[in-house]
Amino acid sequence: MKTKHFIFSVMALLVLLTTPSQACTNLIVGKAASVDGSVICTYNCDGYGFAGSMSRTPGGRHEAGEMIAIREWGRGAIRGYIPQVEYTYDVIGYINEKQVSIVETTFDGRLELQNPEGWLDYDTMIHLGLERAATAREAIVIMTDLLQEYGYSSTGETITVCDKNEAWILEIMGKGPGVKGAVWVAVRIPDDCISAHANLSRIRQFPLKDPNNCLYAKDVITFARQKGYFSGKDEDFSFRDAYCPISFSKVRYADARVWSFFRHHYDQAEMDKYLPYINGDYSEYDHLPLYIKPDHKLSVRDIMNDMRDHYEGTPLDMTADMSAGPWSSPYRPMPMNWEVDGKQYFRERAIGTPQSAFTLVSQLRGWLPDDVGGIMYFNCDDANMIAYVPIYCCVNEVPEAFRRENNQSNEFSEQSAFWVNNVVANMIYPRYSVMIGDLREAQQELEDFYAADQEQVLKDIEGLTKREKVAYLTSKSAAYTAQMMQRWDKLFRLIAVKHNDQIMKPSENGVIAPGRYTTPGYDQRYREQISRDTGTRYVMPESGDIKSL
Numbered sequence: 001m002k003t004k005h006f007i008f009s010v011m012a013l014l015v016l017l018t019t020p021s022q023a024c025t026n027l028i029v030g031k032a033a034s035v036d037g038s039v040i041c042t043y044n045c046d047g048y049g050f051a052g053s054m055s056r057t058p059g060g061r062h063e064a065g066e067m068i069a070i071r072e073w074g075r076g077a078i079r080g081y082i083p084q085v086e087y088t089y090d091v092i093g094y095i096n097e098k099q100v101s102i103v104e105t106t107f108d109g110r111l112e113l114q115n116p117e118g119w120l121d122y123d124t125m126i127h128l129g130l131e132r133a134a135t136a137r138e139a140i141v142i143m144t145d146l147l148q149e150y151g152y153s154s155t156g157e158t159i160t161v162c163d164k165n166e167a168w169i170l171e172i173m174g175k176g177p178g179v180k181g182a183v184w185v186a187v188r189i190p191d192d193c194i195s196a197h198a199n200l201s202r203i204r205q206f207p208l209k210d211p212n213n214c215l216y217a218k219d220v221i222t223f224a225r226q227k228g229y230f231s232g233k234d235e236d237f238s239f240r241d242a243y244c245p246i247s248f249s250k251v252r253y254a255d256a257r258v259w260s261f262f263r264h265h266y267d268q269a270e271m272d273k274y275l276p277y278i279n280g281d282y283s284e285y286d287h288l289p290l291y292i293k294p295d296h297k298l299s300v301r302d303i304m305n306d307m308r309d310h311y312e313g314t315p316l317d318m319t320a321d322m323s324a325g326p327w328s329s330p331y332r333p334m335p336m337n338w339e340v341d342g343k344q345y346f347r348e349r350a351i352g353t354p355q356s357a358f359t360l361v362s363q364l365r366g367w368l369p370d371d372v373g374g375i376m377y378f379n380c381d382d383a384n385m386i387a388y389v390p391i392y393c394c395v396n397e398v399p400e401a402f403r404r405e406n407n408q409s410n411e412f413s414e415q416s417a418f419w420v421n422n423v424v425a426n427m428i429y430p431r432y433s434v435m436i437g438d439l440r441e442a443q444q445e446l447e448d449f450y451a452a453d454q455e456q457v458l459k460d461i462e463g464l465t466k467r468e469k470v471a472y473l474t475s476k477s478a479a480y481t482a483q484m485m486q487r488w489d490k491l492f493r494l495i496a497v498k499h500n501d502q503i504m505k506p507s508e509n510g511v512i513a514p515g516r517y518t519t520p521g522y523d524q525r526y527r528e529q530i531s532r533d534t535g536t537r538y539v540m541p542e543s544g545d546i547k548s549l
Contacts, residue, residue: 023047024105025198025257025351026160027306028167028291031366032191035297039364041162042307043094043103044383045357048334051409051418052358052380054402056395057131059088059097070119070150079119082150088131092376094360095393098134099164099374101362102126107171107201107254109156109244110229115174118151122172125152126159136163140170140186140215147172152182156244158197161186164366164373169195169290171203173243175223183223185216185239187290194298195291196261198351200254201244202290208234240287248280253336253349255288260311260351265294265302275315300363301451304377307359308384310350318348319432326526329432330384352384354429357418359383370394371469372461377450379484380407380418385425385439387446387487389480390454392473399481417481420488427495434520435499438507442491446484 023046031039045052066084071077090097104122120128125143133139139161152174159170170186185203189195195202207214217223221237224230229242240246256278263271277285310318310330318330331354332347339345358380365373374393379386380402391399400406401417412419428435457476461469490510498505503517522530530538 023199023355025307026103026105026158026196027261027303028160028162028169028189028195029298029303030167030189030191030193031165033194033294033297035299037365037367038300039162039164039167039366040298040300040303040361041101041103041160041167041364042303042359042361043160044307044351044353044359046353046355047357048355049409050357051407051416052356053404053407053418054093054358054378054391054398055404056093056398057088057091057127058396059090059131061087070124080150082119082146085132089134090394090396091127091130092391092393092395092398093378094126094130095362095374095376096130096133097370097374097394099364099366099370099393100130100133100136100139101160101162101364101374101376102129102139103160103360103362105158105197105199106154107156107158107197107199107244107250109173109201111155113174113176113227113243114155115151115153115177115179117178118147118153118174118180120146120150120152122152122154122157122159129161134163136161136166136168137215139163140168143170144172144182144184144186144215144217147182147184148180151180156201158202160197162362162364164364164370166191167195169197169202171201171239171243181217183217183220183243185220186214188213189291190293193291193293194262194265196258198254198257200246200250201240202258202288204238204240204287204290205236206239246282246286249346251280252278252346256311256316257309257349257351258288260309260314260316261306262288262292263314264306264309265296265298266292267295272315278316300361300377301447303361304383304388304447306351307361308352310352310384311348316348318350322526322529323347325430326522327431327433327435328523329429331429331432352382354382354385354425356382359386359388361388368458369469371466372458372473378402379421380416381421382425385428386421387443387484388450389446389477389484390450391477391481394470395474395477396470397474397478399478401481401485417485420485420492424488424492424495427492427499431499431502433523434504435495438495438498439491441510442487446487449483450480 025044027042029040031037062084067081068084069081070079072079094103095101129139129143132142156173161168161170167189168186172182172184174182185206187203187206221234224242274285319328337346361377363375371394376391377388378391379389406413406415407418498507504520505517506513
């Protein structure tokens with residue numbers, strides 16, 4: 001039996017209290033755009049200074065009159081109490097037992113429209129949506145109704161809302177200090193298309209009379225007129241242009257990630273027509289398409305790899321210039337901007353980024369029962385440097401390595417997926433090109449096994465009761481997680497020995513050959529740059545001896 005007053009804690013969510021704005025990436029695949037009919041969505045939750053973890057909120061029936069407390073983000077003060085609903089669903093991370101998955105990115109937009117007095121921040125709203133909704137469309141209605149009644153405290157937000165049949169993008173903006181409610185619009189992504197968002201509002205014009213594919217606040221246009229953000233015809237209204245006007249940094253740091261994702265799955269020459277837009281020239285294009293029909297169907301593995309993107313093979317390739325250092329690293333230290341001789345400089349912001357607290361890929365499979373159909377592939381830290389672990393949406397326990405108590409930002413733990421992954425990643429970052437191959441081998445080994453094992457899982461659950469399936473899939477998710485932790489421990493031990501003192505000892509199948517090593521040294525590009533920067537300092541005299549010390 002539930003207590004009369006259940007204290008809903010924002011700390012029970014995956015995103016910790018220090019989640020920054022201007023971070024995160026979502027990719028979206030409609031069911032007819034995937035190879036097996038899955039709806040797919042992803043989330044890189046990015047931000048320095050906090051450790052990723054996973055939580056679970058059990059559902060069930062609630063007593064009449066039960067209230068839940070909404071806490072203020074950060075300080076934890078209670079904003080107020082709202083009525084609990086009769087029945088809520090189990091939630092693990094960012095997916096519920098009905099195969100609804102909700103994730104987000106922040107675009108800030110017009111900061112004067114933030115309402116600090118609103119009760120609901122975006123993460124609280126998402127969690128309530130997951131607890132209460134059996135479909136994506138239902139989640140949109142539930143979340144926006146809650147905002148209207150209790151107020152919205154966050155800045156501009158883009159929310160991905162998916163179920164086993166539909167994928168939607170919902171964009172929200174508050175109405176200013178002391179004003180309840182929010183303006184919002186939600187657009188359904190066509191089943192045969194893909195979409196993405198990454199910290200920039202993506203919805204521009206939208207259909208005003210198509211409730212099957214578009215929902216919106218009744219005052220989304222009139223409010224913009226009142227504030228002086230828009231003065232044209234209703235059919236010309238652009239949510240993005242009214243509530244999140246673009247700038248170079250917003251486009252380059254945000255829409256460039258969407259552009260790169262689209263470029264992987266569409267005609268590259270066509271997508272490169274948008275390069276002037278990415279580079280700050282809006283004379284021909286001032287936006288990307290909200291969605292595109294890909295030139296091939298995408299798999300979950302394709303999307304996992306998209307989450308690891310650093311613009312490789314594009315004009316923005318982060319591994320291809322001198323800022324990548326001698327080992328072609330796509331990683332850069334903060335800050336993202338600096339000044340030299342009075343000129344302002346910036347660096348790229350890619351999908352794959354070291355400050356990720358966690359990453360996930362939700363696969364929603366409508367042809368299977370919900371308990372096994374919904375999978376959240378999850379891990380802590382940078383998507384490029386981890387293996388995605390399958391967690392079934394019905395599990396009744398969080399795997400040990402993903403629990404919050406084992407993933408603290410200020411304390412290392414060998415039981416922490418966040419810290420085990422970070423130790424390996426930070427060993428590889430400085431000498432990326434000569435060390436990443438060892439990680440790729442472990443990554444592929446695990447993800448190949450997880451993919452191949454799904455067929456056996458479906459066989460194993462045949463004939464089981466619901467209770468038995470939940471127990472089996474909970475155990476299976478825990479075993480997958482433990483397997484990942486063991487493989488990453490093995491990887492750490494391998495690279496510690498193989499790459500000791502910046503040499504490289506040959507290895508095969510994780511076994512290092514004794515007594516042999518190579519010295520990779522700098523690549524030719526970096527050697528030439530050293531020559532240009534140092535002049536004759538390191539030029540060998542004609543009479544000099546070349547010796548190895």
